[in-house]
Amino acid sequence: MTKEKNITTENLILKAAKSVFQRKGMDGARMQEIADEAGINKAMLHYYYRSKQLLFEAVFKNAFKSMTTHLGEILNDDLSIEEKIRNFTFNHISFIMEHPYLPSFIFQELNRNPEFILNIKKEIGLPNLEKFKKQLDDEVKNGHLKPINGEQLFINIIALNAFPFLGAPLIKAVTNTEDLAFEKLLENRKTEVANFIINSIKV
Amino acid sequence: MTKEKNITTENLILKAAKSVFQRKGMDGARMQEIADEAGINKAMLHYYYRSKQLLFEAVFKNAFKSMTTHLGEILNDDLSIEEKIRNFTFNHISFIMEHPYLPSFIFQELNRNPEFILNIKKEIGLPNLEKFKKQLDDEVKNGHLKPINGEQLFINIIALNAFPFLGAPLIKAVTNTEDLAFEKLLENRKTEVANFIINSIKV
DNA sequence: ATTTGGTTTAACTATTTGGTTGATAAATAT
DNA sequence: ATATTTATCAACCAAATAGTTAAACCAAAT
Numbered sequence: 001m002t003k004e005k006n007i008t009t010e011n012l013i014l015k016a017a018k019s020v021f022q023r024k025g026m027d028g029a030r031m032q033e034i035a036d037e038a039g040i041n042k043a044m045l046h047y048y049y050r051s052k053q054l055l056f057e058a059v060f061k062n063a064f065k066s067m068t069t070h071l072g073e074i075l076n077d078d079l080s081i082e083e084k085i086r087n088f089t090f091n092h093i094s095f096i097m098e099h100p101y102l103p104s105f106i107f108q109e110l111n112r113n114p115e116f117i118l119n120i121k122k123e124i125g126l127p128n129l130e131k132f133k134k135q136l137d138d139e140v141k142n143g144h145l146k147p148i149n150g151e152q153l154f155i156n157i158i159a160l161n162a163f164p165f166l167g168a169p170l171i172k173a174v175t176n177t178e179d180l181a182f183e184k185l186l187e188n189r190k191t192e193v194a195n196f197i198i199n200s201i202k203v
Numbered sequence: 204m205t206k207e208k209n210i211t212t213e214n215l216i217l218k219a220a221k222s223v224f225q226r227k228g229m230d231g232a233r234m235q236e237i238a239d240e241a242g243i244n245k246a247m248l249h250y251y252y253r254s255k256q257l258l259f260e261a262v263f264k265n266a267f268k269s270m271t272t273h274l275g276e277i278l279n280d281d282l283s284i285e286e287k288i289r290n291f292t293f294n295h296i297s298f299i300m301e302h303p304y305l306p307s308f309i310f311q312e313l314n315r316n317p318e319f320i321l322n323i324k325k326e327i328g329l330p331n332l333e334k335f336k337k338q339l340d341d342e343v344k345n346g347h348l349k350p351i352n353g354e355q356l357f358i359n360i361i362a363l364n365a366f367p368f369l370g371a372p373l374i375k376a377v378t379n380t381e382d383l384a385f386e387k388l389l390e391n392r393k394t395e396v397a398n399f400i401i402n403s404i405k406v
Numbered sequence: 407a408t409t410t411g412g413t414t415t416a417a418c419t420a421t422t423t424g425g426t427t428g429a430t431a432a433a434t435a436t
Numbered sequence: 437a438t439a440t441t442t443a444t445c446a447a448c449c450a451a452a453t454a455g456t457t458a459a460a461c462c463a464a465a466t
Contacts, residue, residue: 027230104314107369111307114372126377151378163362169317175354200403244445
């Protein structure tokens, strides 16, 4: 069973809205374009979602959830830090490769309206770093890992995973890689990012 | 002598446009808001820059140049890879801290219109990686560094430098850091990012 | 068959917005 | 001084756009 939600009008709208908002952003998106892509009348958008803002929020919350759910699970399972990092980078990069507009969409919109993260925090929740940080401290103390701040390591991991997608147009141009070569490069990162990190922190 | 360009109307416009475009992006920016911020009549924007698109391009090219000029210089000086990385990360992060909207602006607009990078390439030029890559290969061959692909290392460096600014709202929320603590965290990264990278690649 | 409720549409509205214009003021040249 | 060019402004315009409305449609209940 593939995830082909009932093809109700409401779902057609959400799907089209996702596609348009993620490519154009809140400010660049047009309600008419969403209606056209869904193949329905523009009035339907308001009938089901009231306003552009609310339709946008529905799309954004979906997007945010899909990005952070995996993260939370991996962060809180019972593997070692090294295994967590290998798992997470592999899964995270694989996931983003199937939704390459997601990081750019999420970070762009959060920068446009930073307060919105409070809304998200309340309604969806954010990944919790406490277990990860504690575990890291333990592995540092017992000599498996070099000393490193948990927040900094977390930032580094997300940075190495997500940045190639945020910076794709620039990276492609600077490194002279076409779409295919770039795909290959991303494929490599699924394992090489973890190696890069582990190399840095392992004693 | 601080860089207080002649306060001609043309420069007032460019300064205000920079401020508004970098905060709101092309789609979110309003010509009237730019005029208000510059304290002049909206017609002046068109008198000096013809259209929103051309004004935007003037701002974007300036922004892009300011981000890549340093990079090019450091990449092509005669220091070792390790020194290059320490220099570059320190300078790059310091620079962005003074212009925190820049990365978000540049990457957002390049994602909105990826073809624009060709225009930039022709008119401004892009950093050249060849010397860096060759030098890296040499240092790998002579046993100073572990094997790593030049493009991948380059991406990692930029990622670790720029991402904290792109993801600031999310990072602040997930790590529970307020503005001041976040500033401190960035201050740390000026040296810690280089350590993190060098640790990973040094034999 | 008819009523009832939700669904869909075309046409419309009010507002925003990039861009223009024609008159006026201020420099600059003659 | 006077003509000419450059700069500035208030008012205006046309297109785009989020949102509304009133009528039509349709399926299920009576």
